[in-house]
Amino acid sequence: MKQFSLILLSSLLIAGCSNLDRSRDLANPNVRPEVTARQLCSDCHGVDGNSVSPNFPKLAGQQEEYLVKQLQSFRHGDRASEQSYQYMWGMTATLTDEQIKGLAHYYNQYVIKLSLSKETDKILLAKGKEIFENGIPAKQSPACKLCHGAVGEGMATIPRIAGQHAAYLVRQLVIFQENAGRPGTPMESVTHGLSAAEMDSVASYLQALGG
Amino acid sequence: MVSTQRIDAYVSQVFVTLAILSALGIGFIFSKSASALPLFARQTGQSCLACHAGGQFPELTPYGRLFKLTGYTQGVRTDIPLAVMAVASYAKVSSYNGSDSSGVDFPRDGTANITTASVFCCGKITDNIGVFAQYTHDFWASQDASGSWQEHSHIDQVDIRYSDRFIDESHDFIYGLSLNNNPGVTDVWNTHNSAFAPVSSYVPAGNAIFSSSALPHDVPATPILEGLQYSAGLSGYIYLNNALYAEVGTYKASTSGLSFLHDAGVGGPGALSTRLSGSFNPYLRLAANHDWNANSLMLGIHALHASVFDDATLISSNSYSTFNDIGMDGQYQYLLDPHALTLLFSFTHENQNYSGYQHTANSFNPSDTLNYLRAKITYVFRARYGASLAYTQAQGSSDLGIYGASPAANTQANLSFNHSPDSKLWVPEVFVMPVQNIRVGLQYFKWSQFLGGQTYTYYSGLGTPSSRDASDNNLAFLYVWLAY
Numbered sequence: 001m002k003q004f005s006l007i008l009l010s011s012l013l014i015a016g017c018s019n020l021d022r023s024r025d026l027a028n029p030n031v032r033p034e035v036t037a038r039q040l041c042s043d044c045h046g047v048d049g050n051s052v053s054p055n056f057p058k059l060a061g062q063q064e065e066y067l068v069k070q071l072q073s074f075r076h077g078d079r080a081s082e083q084s085y086q087y088m089w090g091m092t093a094t095l096t097d098e099q100i101k102g103l104a105h106y107y108n109q110y111v112i113k114l115s116l117s118k119e120t121d122k123i124l125l126a127k128g129k130e131i132f133e134n135g136i137p138a139k140q141s142p143a144c145k146l147c148h149g150a151v152g153e154g155m156a157t158i159p160r161i162a163g164q165h166a167a168y169l170v171r172q173l174v175i176f177q178e179n180a181g182r183p184g185t186p187m188e189s190v191t192h193g194l195s196a197a198e199m200d201s202v203a204s205y206l207q208a209l210g211g
Numbered sequence: 212m213v214s215t216q217r218i219d220a221y222v223s224q225v226f227v228t229l230a231i232l233s234a235l236g237i238g239f240i241f242s243k244s245a246s247a248l249p250l251f252a253r254q255t256g257q258s259c260l261a262c263h264a265g266g267q268f269p270e271l272t273p274y275g276r277l278f279k280l281t282g283y284t285q286g287v288r289t290d291i292p293l294a295v296m297a298v299a300s301y302a303k304v305s306s307y308n309g310s311d312s313s314g315v316d317f318p319r320d321g322t323a324n325i326t327t328a329s330v331f332c333c334g335k336i337t338d339n340i341g342v343f344a345q346y347t348h349d350f351w352a353s354q355d356a357s358g359s360w361q362e363h364s365h366i367d368q369v370d371i372r373y374s375d376r377f378i379d380e381s382h383d384f385i386y387g388l389s390l391n392n393n394p395g396v397t398d399v400w401n402t403h404n405s406a407f408a409p410v411s412s413y414v415p416a417g418n419a420i421f422s423s424s425a426l427p428h429d430v431p432a433t434p435i436l437e438g439l440q441y442s443a444g445l446s447g448y449i450y451l452n453n454a455l456y457a458e459v460g461t462y463k464a465s466t467s468g469l470s471f472l473h474d475a476g477v478g479g480p481g482a483l484s485t486r487l488s489g490s491f492n493p494y495l496r497l498a499a500n501h502d503w504n505a506n507s508l509m510l511g512i513h514a515l516h517a518s519v520f521d522d523a524t525l526i527s528s529n530s531y532s533t534f535n536d537i538g539m540d541g542q543y544q545y546l547l548d549p550h551a552l553t554l555l556f557s558f559t560h561e562n563q564n565y566s567g568y569q570h571t572a573n574s575f576n577p578s579d580t581l582n583y584l585r586a587k588i589t590y591v592f593r594a595r596y597g598a599s600l601a602y603t604q605a606q607g608s609s610d611l612g613i614y615g616a617s618p619a620a621n622t623q624a625n626l627s628f629n630h631s632p633d634s635k636l637w638v639p640e641v642f643v644m645p646v647q648n649i650r651v652g653l654q655y656f657k658w659s660q661f662l663g664g665q666t667y668t669y670y671s672g673l674g675t676p677s678s679r680d681a682s683d684n685n686l687a688f689l690y691v692w693l694a695y
Binding site: 019022023024025026027038039040042043044047048052053054055083085086087089090091093094115167171 | 252255256257258260261273274277278281284285286287288335337338339375376377378379380383502503504505546547548
């Protein structure tokens with residue numbers, strides 16, 4: 001029986017040294033992106049990119065080029081908001097370009113699912129829709145759809161925002177407005193004049209928006 | 212039919228084999244070249260708040276729970292898998308009432324101390340194996356006959372895991388094995404563990420700040436589930452779809468090849484962890500979990516059956532008492548930056564069935580019961596400013612032999628007037644974390660009941676009985692916690 005235990009447990013240990021199909025190793029470039037996505041990224045972003053917690057963005061159906069750019073930006077430390085270095089810098093530090101492309105493709109293939117929302121304030125949603133479609137000319141804030149697409153689907157390095165968690169969107173809008181770690185986009189000037197209520201309304205509208 | 216002895220022998224072999232392989236695994240880590248100082252945060256490159264609610268130990272986030280359940284294997288294996296922790300503290304008790312020598316009974320009261328320091332050897336070993344192991348040094352462990360302080364180093368928490376995860380769009384199945392040294396160190400909701408539980412004290416207890424029996428830091432009667440630290444445990448667990456958790460384990464005495472899980476200095480040769488009978492002292496843990504939006508809710512049950520030899524000298528006589536614990540627990544979390552809110556509770560009912568020897572020598576009753584409740588609410592803002600309120604309560608059978616019998620000569624003891632273990636302790640706390648490696652906190656231990664009432668009998672170190680109020684034990688506790 002003792003020998004059996006030794007053989008069994010030795011086998012487990014040896015098998016555990018390298019397990020490319022179910023590895024959670026971020027330092028191994030041979031781990032396939034879909035394995036990393038499922039074994040690691042899914043903890044926060046969901047296995048199909050539909051995260052449960054609004055602390056973490058939904059990645060399902062996100063534009064591939066946008067995801068590649070963001071992951072590279074995390075890896076290089078260019079995207080430097082508080083949450084970026086708290087959660088993402090370490091997770092991307094050792095990813096190869098090939099793994100990043102694979103991760104972007106993995107999440108792009110899934111369909112975003114709308115979160116159940118308790119938001120029933122029709123005035124709020126209507127105001128959000130107005131900002132999305134027409135912007136706020138008095139504050140020189142252009143319509144979201146001009147860049148993010150008619151239904152917020154995004155294009156290339158411009159992200160999908162339709163269906164995204166409202167809390168996540170608001171946080172990003174504040175980061176852009178305060179120039180707090182997401183440089184290199186026109187969003188600082190776009191958000192310059194937005195009030196907290198306006199951010200809340202457009203984010204609530206976008207969370208409920210399919211597209 | 213397989214005999215009990217054969218089962219015991221087989222489980223013992225599995226324990227020892229796992230221990231050897233774990234040691235080999237740890238050696239494998241050390242064999243790598245060194246270039247950095249790591250721990251789990253260094254392994255994932257993330258901040259503490261990714262795994263700990265609001266960045267404060269010990270409550271885990273949903274991600275932190277998955278990190279632990281997947282065997283500490285997520286991320287990059289670090290070159291030096293070491294981290295360090297130290298605690299400095301200052302404690303001031305409410306009153307020296309009943310003490311005929313405050314210097315003897317409250318030796319470190321009103322004195323700033325570097326209290327404890329720990330070294331952690333942790334992290335990913337292979338794709339499937341990881342370790343959490345803590346070694347602690349107490350600077351004020353005990354006093355010798357001349358009153359000189361003795362330091363003491365000892366093994367603390369140990370959890371060595373093998374885990375695997377099968378996940379696709381429709382299923383998420385995690386399973387694993389854990390070799391550990393107490394029930395509770397494995398639990399990702401911190402339901403019962405002296406260091407991790409939703410208890411009063413955040414900092415390591417058991418040091419000299421609290422060592423005097425005149426100055427209790429926790430309720431005086433706890434179920435055996437809370438007292439099995441330094442035993443040897445082997446458990447298997449599954450976690451299905453982030454919804455159902457099941458763990459089955461067994462505990463045995465941490466002797467012979469498993470003595471590395473045991474602390475002889477703290478526990479002593481007659482410690483409970485060395486008196487467990489046989490290899491089959493089963494532990495069961497079931498939990499249902501549901502995450503939605505920024506919320507997470509868990510409801511669970513836990514149970515332990517343990518047979519404990521009455522005395523280290525009586526092991527060969529096969530005289531043992533049995534303890535049956537069963538309880539329920541729960542946790543609610545709301546985590547949305549910058550807010551982190553955690554509510555925990557754990558209730559355990561214990562039946563204590565004494566052997567003939569124990570009944571004759573110590574307990575007045577042939578059996579006793581104990582109901583034990585812990586609850587805690589913690590809020591942290593911006594992973595920097597926090598407050599918590601903890602409550603611990605024990606209620607049980609009155610037993611003259613256990614809670615009311617006079618001690619041996621010159622022995623410190625707390626005795627109940629009505630032979631009752633009933634005690635209630637509140638601990639509010641405020642803390643600040645200027646950076647994630649430093650925490651400064653102030654706790655206040657408030658006793659609303661101690662050993663069955665508002666007063667109890669205290670035997671000082673000189674063996675003199677006197678009356679002392681429960682509130683005399685109220686305590687202000689200031690600490691600075693550092694980790695790297």
